[in-house]
Amino acid sequence: MKLNGIHHVAIICSDYEKSKRFYTDILGLKVINETYREDRKSYKLDLAVGDKYQIELFSFPKAPKRPSYPEARGLRHLAFEIDSIEQAIKELTDKNIAVEPIRIDEITGKKFTFFSDPDDLPIELYEKYI
Template sequence: MISGVHHVALIVSDIERAKHFYLNVLGLRLLDEHYRAERDSWKVDIGLPDGRQLELFSFPNSPQRPSYPEAQGLRHLAFQCVDVERVVKQLKRQGVDCEPIRIDPYTSRRFTFFSDPDGLPLELYEAAPDE
């Protein structure tokens, strides 16, 4: 039986730029990193505050994927926060542009979107403090 999500894997175009973004801009934590010479590829494990993980991979000459919201595949990766406005201000100080904050018509929660260095759509979703 499935008990939860363990990690989300992302293929990035520049591993150092991606590490800087996820570790320094978003403030996540480096768990481990390995260079896999046989694949000329990096695998970087990043910890989220709730114990889940992001895996960043680099592969030489990996093709770009369309990331517009209606393309098939991953639509976006949503990060939970308690105060979306505060996080948006922190991101703007780091040079990250965010869309205007909106209200989810079904949950009444505030949210916004921004992009990682490769254009992957990321969301900030404001959850109740006890969620």
């Protein structure tokens, strides 16, 4: 089997409208497609991350809560590559998003930090690896 890349990351949210605003207005992701599935009482929102990747944002009635911190078992976090960590942090804090202090990757020497989405999903910003 040859894997060509990651097609998408799927996220189930607790408040669809709040998460939709966060991913589109705060993070600036572009809506590719939005579908309401009456039989499931569920939305599916396809979001573009750059020109190569996608996030699928789902809403399901009464979705169970999941532990959400970087060291919990399962998906650890969602990470986005950025050009300037300082500029990204400024943009987030200007929108009242709390951001952790900058850390340095001990292996690559690159800067990174974490913040959370409306459901406390850990999101990492990682400075471009050159």
